[in-house]
Amino acid sequence: MTPAATRRTVTLEDVAKEARVSRATVSRVVNGNEKVDQDLARRVVKAIASTGYIPNAAARTLVNRRTGTVALVMSGSDGSAAQVFADPFFGRITGGVVTYLRDRAMHPTLMLADSDRARRDALDFVRRGNADGALLVSTHAGDPLPQLFVDAGVPAVLFARPALPVPISFVDLDHEAGAALAANHLAERGCRQVATIAGPADLPAANSRLAGFQRAMARHGVPFVQVAHGNFTADSGEQAMIELLTAVPEIDGVFAANDLMAVGALRALRDHGRVVPDDVALIGFDDSEPARLTRPRLTTISQPVEEMAARMTAMLLTLLDTPGTAPSSVVFDPYLVARESA
Amino acid sequence: MTPAATRRTVTLEDVAKEARVSRATVSRVVNGNEKVDQDLARRVVKAIASTGYIPNAAARTLVNRRTGTVALVMSGSDGSAAQVFADPFFGRITGGVVTYLRDRAMHPTLMLADSDRARRDALDFVRRGNADGALLVSTHAGDPLPQLFVDAGVPAVLFARPALPVPISFVDLDHEAGAALAANHLAERGCRQVATIAGPADLPAANSRLAGFQRAMARHGVPFVQVAHGNFTADSGEQAMIELLTAVPEIDGVFAANDLMAVGALRALRDHGRVVPDDVALIGFDDSEPARLTRPRLTTISQPVEEMAARMTAMLLTLLDTPGTAPSSVVFDPYLVARESA
């Protein structure tokens, strides 16, 4: 073999020279494109190896208009950086996205959109062509992010239905149905003094769960359910449970709008000498890791986050390949995972 | 205002024409670079606004050799995608990295290196210039990733000291000291029948914690500590605790090499009717979210992951700005967080 080249940077040109062909031919071989003569191809391959050639992504992108990168934008309420990443949700979404993307030789670039400035940055990131499109994990109701992307005509797909009616693709869960599952389970156990720990009021998903739960309980002859609000953290769940305990001393069933709050509720219940599920049955939502870590283990409503994230990614890639496509949506069905807490 | 341009893509050229200046001048204004005449600058700014100009990242990168992106490579044992992202560690590292990067207008691209193929992809990603450098979260001992990057001369910094002696920068924690902190605390409580739930044997950090614990206990006159191994998951911790309970029935103190395993141990302990901390004191490691969620709350050894991740990122950026720099390392000090479990 010839000694490895010491040049600052090996280009297509160098390979061409080495293989005694034109740049165009090397390009064709590199991209496995057209029909290139076997012999030439062999020579090119050898030249690539001997020169240690590595294609330059920027040059490619400049002409192809493709980066192989998508922005994964975590939209959080202002200044919630730490909390966003601490939530098990983040890991699950990321896992789903990465897993889907890697098989297509693509990668997500992480972005936090928790201020006007950050939102503009995220948008500009893809407008400048740093990414081909965006995956928006949008949460709260007033989030201007979706509209921002739609207005700019930037390809994007949402995780969670937009609160405001924005013409954009999204994946979501049937939150109402999930909450109804919890209500049914509680009712079947014979719970009558039922309460719920709801999520933040500015979060559409949280409201759907609350509404779904109330409606379903009403169908079971329980027209009133006490509600306390939390913010999806364990501590807030504990706090809410304490409130509930005072408001409804004879409480025998609780539905928490996510697992983390259910974990907090579990703590409060234990501290107050209530045995779960004997004294009070408790159901969470999400079926995330924490649900499996408690004692008793949490009965919960499963949300297939990884699968949803993968689907969202697939939708974005389709959108990228077929620009004109109209927005579409996919709503996943939740199901109840019966464990020990209810 | 003139009507917004409908052109397919607005370039510097268009802005120049609109402002009646040269491309160079526009470029200068855009980059806030040199001293440009106030009047011209104003005209340019106006033209940028009226044309809706957005700089093209690829073109820029092609000449600058900078992308503003760094690869965040999570190295996992083969085929552990899901587990990597489920670990609270992942979120904490990501949080630290994103937080540090965003102020510098940079972003991390996520990558999972859990196979030879994936490792090469990660390396090529930055070699092709998709990213300026790499942050390697390398775990297990045999990991070829660090060496791979060093051999290729690609700028990279590790999270966790490399098992094999590789000339590369890294941040790490003084695991031995952390374990010793746990040992001292247990000894001070008067624990004598002590055991530890160690991490995977192929993980340097886990071994250091084990060694540090054993050594410190020996200093306290406890020459032998029973050890059971887990794999850093809660389930494995529970399993290990069960083993320990049979091996050392009179056990009164346990040190788990991470919080997740401690959570599992807590479950086993409860199931066996042992009261924590009265019957047996339990200490975890990491001070991650789960440590705060249990009842009793976990006494644990704090590892400042976010801070370490930020520092690692800072080191990479320095390396990028000053290519010739010799590898450096920063070792953080752990401290004990006393809560209720010990």
Add this chain to the structure above:
DNA sequence: GTGAAAGCGCTAACAG
């Protein structure tokens, strides 16, 4: 099938 040549959009000397 293969090569020549024309850009992709931008920055950075280098003159003026």
Add this chain to the structure above:
DNA sequence: CTGTTAGCGCTTTCAC
């Protein structure tokens, strides 16, 4: 201070 002129490395018609 500003404009002119080369490229950065690659893909892609378009002739041969």
